[in-house]
Amino acid sequence: MRREFNLLWTATGLSNLGDGVRAVVMPLLAASLTSNPLLIAMVAVVERVAWLAAALPGGDLADRVDRRTVRVVLDVVRGVVVAVLVLLLAIDQLSLALLVAIAAILAAAESVVDSSSMAIIPATVDQSDLERAGSRLMGTELVVGSMLGPALGGLLFGVAVTAAFGINAVTFLAAALVMALNPGASNRPVRDPGSPGMPQRVREGMAWLLRTGELRALALMSTALGAASMVWTAVFVLYATDTLGLSALGFSVLAIVASLGGVAGSLVAPALAKLPLRWTLFAAVMISAAALGGLAVTRSPWVAAVLVAVSNGGVLVWNVLTVAKRQRLVPDAVLGRVSAGYRFLVQLGMPLGALAGGGVAKAYGLPAAFVVAGVMTAVAGAAVPFVLRNGAEVASEAPQ
Numbered sequence: 001m002r003r004e005f006n007l008l009w010t011a012t013g014l015s016n017l018g019d020g021v022r023a024v025v026m027p028l029l030a031a032s033l034t035s036n037p038l039l040i041a042m043v044a045v046v047e048r049v050a051w052l053a054a055a056l057p058g059g060d061l062a063d064r065v066d067r068r069t070v071r072v073v074l075d076v077v078r079g080v081v082v083a084v085l086v087l088l089l090a091i092d093q094l095s096l097a098l099l100v101a102i103a104a105i106l107a108a109a110e111s112v113v114d115s116s117s118m119a120i121i122p123a124t125v126d127q128s129d130l131e132r133a134g135s136r137l138m139g140t141e142l143v144v145g146s147m148l149g150p151a152l153g154g155l156l157f158g159v160a161v162t163a164a165f166g167i168n169a170v171t172f173l174a175a176a177l178v179m180a181l182n183p184g185a186s187n188r189p190v191r192d193p194g195s196p197g198m199p200q201r202v203r204e205g206m207a208w209l210l211r212t213g214e215l216r217a218l219a220l221m222s223t224a225l226g227a228a229s230m231v232w233t234a235v236f237v238l239y240a241t242d243t244l245g246l247s248a249l250g251f252s253v254l255a256i257v258a259s260l261g262g263v264a265g266s267l268v269a270p271a272l273a274k275l276p277l278r279w280t281l282f283a284a285v286m287i288s289a290a291a292l293g294g295l296a297v298t299r300s301p302w303v304a305a306v307l308v309a310v311s312n313g314g315v316l317v318w319n320v321l322t323v324a325k326r327q328r329l330v331p332d333a334v335l336g337r338v339s340a341g342y343r344f345l346v347q348l349g350m351p352l353g354a355l356a357g358g359g360v361a362k363a364y365g366l367p368a369a370f371v372v373a374g375v376m377t378a379v380a381g382a383a384v385p386f387v388l389r390n391g392a393e394v395a396s397e398a399p400q
Contacts, residue, residue, distance in 0.1 A: 004124035004184035005133055011178040012117060013140045015075060019110065020083075020149015022351025025157050025164040026103060031054075033096045041240045043103050048149030050104040051111040052347060056202045058112030059340020063201070063333060067116040068186045072179045074109045074116075078171035079190035081105050086165045097285075115340045120185050120337070122327050130324035131270040138320055139266040146259045208330075215329055217387035218322050221380045225285065226346040227353030228376035229315065232292060234354035234369060235361045236368050243366055244301045254305055261309025265316030273321060278388035281318055285381030288314030296367040 001009075030043045061070055062120050086096040117137075125133045156164035179185065196204075208215050232239075240251040265284075272280045291311035298304055330338045361369040 001129065001132065001136075002124060002126075002184075004182055005129075007178055007182040008117070008120060008124050008131075008185055009136055009140065011071070011075075011175040011182075012137055014171045014175040014178065015078075015113070016141050017149045017152070018078075018082075018144035018175075020145040020147075021153035021164055021171075021323045022106070022149075022151040022168050023145075024153035025161065025168075026099075028154075028157050029161060030096065030099060033094070033099065034090055036172040039096060040192060043100055046100050047107040048347075048351070050107040052344065053173075054108035054111040055115065055340050055344045056206070057198060058108075059337040060198050060201050061096040061112060062116040062119045062336025062340070063205070064186075066186050067120045067336070068179055068182060070116045070320070071113055071120070072176045073139050074113050075172045075176035078106055078109050078113075079176065082107075082165050082169040082172065085259070086162050086169060089162050089165065104208065109314045112359045114343070115336055117333075118323070118327075118339050119188070119336045122332065123187050124185050127328065130327050131273040131320055132322045134320045135266045135270050138316060138323075139263045142259045142262045142266070142316075147256055160346050193254075202337060202341075206335055206341040208334055209341045214388055215326060215338070215342075217327070218325065219345050219384075221383060221387075222342070223345045223349040224324065224380040225315070225318065225348040225377060226240045227356070228380065230350045230374045231357035231360065231373040231376065232295070232370050235366055238361070239295075239366050239370075240304075243299060244304055246301055250301065252337050254301065254308065257305045258308045262316040264309070265313030266320055268313070268361065269320035272317060273324065277321060278385045281321060281388070282384040284314040284317040284321075285309075285377060285384065288318075289374045289378035289381060292370050292377060295361030296370035296374065315368065378391040 026043060027040065030040045034040060081102055085094070085099075089096060097267060121133050121137070122130065152167070153164050156167065165250070209219060240246045240254055244250075244254075246254060272284075288311045291307040294307045295304055295311075298307065326339065326342065327335070357369045357373070360372050
């Protein structure tokens with residue numbers, strides 16, 4: 001892989017480590033400031049709202065400004081904001097309101113950084129290496145952001161909460177430095193003084209996504225699959241403790257195995273890119289659906305661990321291959337906006353899936369949530385061969 005990608009990969013690993021630390025420490029810190037469960041939940045709600053609110057404008061920014069510069073600046077901003085949080089903790093001046101404000105700033109910045117980073121990839125690798133690049137970034141996100149970061153955060157919180165957030169600040173600033181040393185990752189956005197304002201440009205990007213047949217189909221199927229995944233993950237902790245009889249430690253091990261399954265899927269995906277895309281995606285989704293069906297009937301923690309790993313592996317194969325497909329289809333001038341619109345739709349469907357999962361589990365029991373998730377996944381997978389073609393679709397003209 002080229003040096004430009006390796007530096008992007010390093011910066012992504014550093015920032016994901018900080019994100020993983022913060023994912024565990026932020027709710028623990030909120031719980032130390034108040035015992036009101038509604039106020040504690042408000043931190044997570046504000047983070048999600050801020051992420052969604054910044055996603056589409058962030059995609060526009062990624063098309064109007066050098067994406068590497070956007071990432072460097074926002075990583076510095078995130079590092080400074082977390083450093084301020086450490087200072088407030090040190091002088092015992094942190095309130096829940098300030099914590100919520102900080103959480104919102106960090107979530108909004110993360111949303112914009114994500115849009116910029118995904119749009120940077122095609123500038124750092126050859127077209128033939130898009131799957132390998134996506135595999136490495138997504139695998140790193142799982143290992144560092146979902147396993148190492150949370151584990152480190154939990155350990156540091158027990159020692160000193162300021163140390164946990166201090167690590168978070170350092171990772172952001174280090175990621176900014178790495179990207180600052182990566183001029184080859186810069187793009188050259190076209191500046192048109194007569195271009196419409198930001199709201200119109202965002203609408204143009206979303207319109208481009210929705211009128212490009214294969215891309216629209218992938219976005220809608222990804223949204224359905226994201227919602228289906230939340231149907232079961234929303235009640236997974238209850239399934240692990242009540243149905244499988246696992247302790248808190250056992251649940252942590254099960255979550256790690258699930259992440260390892262995703263890592264395996266991300267590593268296999270580049271080799272599968274040589275096969276017909278529609279049949280590869282069809283098989284990945286159907287395998288994931290079958291695994292979810294198995295989770296509905298098993299009571300064995302060992303069998304459940306294998307099944308959840310298989311399901312997550314299928315999800316990561318889908319993610320790696322569809323992201324590469326999107327990057328090939330979308331012109332650079334609109335890649336930030338289209339990618340942001342795609343991710344916005346997927347993220348919007350997830351809370352609905354979580355609500356549905358909770359409702360189904362309450363009304364019909366935990367196994368029913370896995371059945372519903374499996375059926376939703378299978379229906380989306382069955383549509384893949386009909387909406388994707390073997391050949392690459394010709395991209396429509398991109399707005400400026």
